[in-house]
Amino acid sequence: MTTALAIDLREAEQFLYREARLADAFALEEWEALWTDDAVYHVPVDPDADPRTHMSIVFDNRGRIATRIKQLQTGRRHSQRPPSRLCRSVTNVEVLGVEGGDDRGDTVVGSVVQILESRDRGATWWVGRVTHRLRRLDGELRMAAKTVVLVDSDRALPTMSFLI
Amino acid sequence: MDVVASEFATVSVSVDDHGNGTRLRLEDLRTGTVRFLDALELESIVWAPESWMRALLDPSQHRWRDADRGPAQESMPEPPEEPPA
Amino acid sequence: MTTTDVDTDPEAARIRSLVLPDRVHGSIYTDPDVYARELERIWYTTWVYVGHASEVPEPNDYVRKTIGPQQVVMTRDKTGAIHVLHNRCSHRGNLVCDAERGNAGSFRCPYHGWTFANTGDLLGFPFNQGYGGSSARAQLPGLATAPRVESYRGFVFASLSPDGPTLREHLGAAAERLDRLCRLSPSGEVELTAGWVRHEVTANWKMLVENETDGYHPQFVHSSIFSISGSGIGALYSDKSTAVTRALGGGHTENDLSPEFRRLGVPMGWAGTPEAKIPDYVAAMRDAYGTDTADEIMIDGSPHVMIFPNLFVAEIQLFQIQPLAVDRTVQHVTAIQFAGAPDLNRRLVTQCVGSVGPAGMLLADDAEMYERNQRGVAQRRPEWLDLTRGLHRERVDDDGHTIGTATDETSMRAMWRHYLELMT
Structure with missing residues (x-):
């Protein structure tokens, strides 16, 4: 419990901002x-x-995350050729609790993401509530889960092949 | 599941969610006959005038109707024109 | 279908000049007048796939569906019969039904409270003295219903025209492809219970229809994923492939990959799923059909068939195409689920989710091509799109269907021939 709660709001925010920038x-x-x-x-x-x-729109385990990245790296992922121009802001960050319960529990962090995506087809504004499950491994923060619930998740969405 | 019972009838009542939305499941436990009621039907029953309910309780309107009177729904009296007071 | 005299219908003559046996004009994808005529002559006339019976499993279940831009509600009434209702109050035209799905024997319009049975019948309205009493009900209209609703193997189609060929006539040889799909279930039934991803593209609906059975594009558009996943799909669509592109009549087309699957000769090889991973399914299939027939079914695999104008079955997933405007189309997609096959079904959901939709490793790139294509055909020159691939090597198979090789444009030419029949 103490290990998990050692991830405080400021540290969680820094992680989320860095993830967004990458x-x-x-x-x-x-x-x-x-x-x-x-x-x-x-x-x-x-x-x-x-x-x-x-x-789901995306439901990747670790293997499929790797495939998704490799596909982007081929340079032939046509829906990302050229890559989308992206700028996202992460707000409303809250530490929601610990999942797992013991000293290996992950810290659950809620946030809101707003992304402007610009492509030749036009600009798309993506907005959703995000839940991260963060874990400290070898002194570094990592994400064990990321769930993005888009405001429009059950409506017709345009192509979204960048990393949301 | 709950049972509403009296000396005259025994009916089980449960909220059923096997369909695309919730509905009330009523089963006459003495015969096994089942009727589902959706939310709008339930609201309508809540607002139905007493005269409609009295007509519904006339045994010859449905279960014990005379064979030569045709299907039960056809002979249910029209609800009164005016809304209940 | 009616054929118009070109002398009295200049629009028919114009469309014929835009759709030739070996090429089509770019404006056929961009002209709003053509689109308006397509709605009337195709979408609101011919049989259009609406939904599947398994989406309304219980009496009084309903789901909202579409016929092109038209909003409809597919209902199952108390007796089990399926209806397709226009989502428009007969009083003031309000949308009556808001929820995507639910269970209700009747619908009450939120505007003035007119109330309709899920068969469309008008049940009543508030303060009926304003209409002279409840007897006025018989003179006032209910919700409009699709004049014709029929289903085949649980696939519900509607036609907004009271006349025309029967659904069975419309489906023709495509019906056997739905049989082929259904027999992959131990009980012979498909269930669409996995929900829908909806993917909108800025492109004309015909771009999608043509692409669905275009065997020429996968090696190019999907090379990024084939190269890293070791997928054999690319090889199925090569000039060395024994697969064929087939025109089934009625504008329906398929990529028949079963010759390749038979060459492979591995049960469930088509799904890329080894038998050992789905033992319950394989056992249930062999119980249901006997080992030899079951293995044949599991080797031949699922169809890849485009049923004109809007139902595309792509092995493990089902797409419903919905035009919204001349340059806007939504693809609704779900993982096909086979009754009595829970272990297989979970794998199909996982596989399908990876492939389709806005972030899909296959469909996002198809969508990019539709959108680039739509922007491309708006350019002035050279005006025409070429349709000649494989024209010189087309032949007729034993069933009388025109076939080409896996990468030939036989399917597109057949789609356009049928298009002209409906449009002119």
Whole structure:
């Protein structure tokens, strides 16, 4: 418990800002290195549905996160050629608690993300509530899970092939 | 599941969510006959005038109707024109 | 379908001049007048896929659906019959039904309280003395219903025209592809229970229809994912492939990959899922069909068929195409689920989610191509899109269908032939 709570709001914020900057800049390897081995990256359609039996926009385990990154690195991910111009702000950061309960518990951090994506097709404003599960490993903060619930998650969405 | 019972009838009552939305499931436990009621039907029953409920309780309107009178729904009296006081 | 006399219908003559056997004019994708005519002559006339019976499993279940830009509600009434209702109050035209899905025997308009049964019948309205009493009900209209609703293997189609071919006639040889899909379930049934991802593209709907059975593009558009995932899909769509592109008639087309799957000869090889990972499913299939037939079914795999104009079954996923404007289209997509196959179904959801939708490793790139294509055809020169690939090597198979190789544009030419029949 004490280890987990050692992640305070300021440190969590710094992590979220850094993650946002790396994603905006397509610093793919650095962004990928933020994940733990048991990571889950989830953008649901219906946050109350079981992602193993229901459709999601993104539902990646660690292996699929790696595939997603490699696909971007081929230079032939057409929906990111050229890469989207991105600028996101992360706000409303709150430490919501600890998940797991023991001294290995992850710190759950809530935030709001707003992203302006500009492409040849036009600009898209992506907004959602984000939940991170953060864990300290070898002195470094990592994310064990990231869930982005878009305001429009169950409506028709344009292509979103950048790292949200 | 709850049971509403008296010396005259025994009906189980539960909220069913097997469909695309919730509804009330009523089962006449003496015969196994089941009826589902959705929210708008329930609201309508709440507001139904007493005369409508009295008509519903006439046994010859449904279960014990005479065979030559056709399907039960057809002969249920029209609800009164005026809303209940 | 009616064929118009080109002398009395200059628009028909104009459209014929834009769609030729070996090329189409760019404006066919961008002209709002063409789109308006497509809505009337295709979307509001022919059979359009609306939804699946498994989406309204219980009496009084309903789901909101679409027929192109039209908002409809698919309901199952108390007796089990399925109806397709226009979502428009017969009083003042308000949208009656708001929730995506629910269970209700009747709908009450929020504007003035007119109330309709889920069959469309008008049940009543507030303060009916204003209409002379409840007897006025018989003279006033209910919710409009699709004049024709039929289903095949649980796939519900509607036609907004009272006349025309039956659904079975419309489906023709495509019906057998739905059979092929359904027999992958031990009980022969598909269930669409995984929910929907909705992906909007700034492109004309025909770009999507053409791409669905275009075997020429995968090696290029999807090379990024094929190269890193070791997927064999790219090889299925090469000039060495024994797969064929087939025109099924009625504008329906397919990429028939079963020759390649048979060459591979591995049950569930088509899904890239080894038998050992889905033992319950394989056992249930062999119980249901006998080992030989079950293995044949599991080797042949699922169809890749585009049922004109809006139902695309791509092996493990189902797409419903919805035009919203001449340059706006939504693809609704879900993972196909087979009744009695929970272990397989979970894998299909995972696989499908990775591939489709706005962030899908396949579909995001298809969508990029639709949108680039839409912007491209707006450029003035050279005006035409070429459709000649494989024209010289087309042949007719034993069933009388025109076929080409895996990468030939046989499917597009067939789609356009049918398009002209409907449009002119």
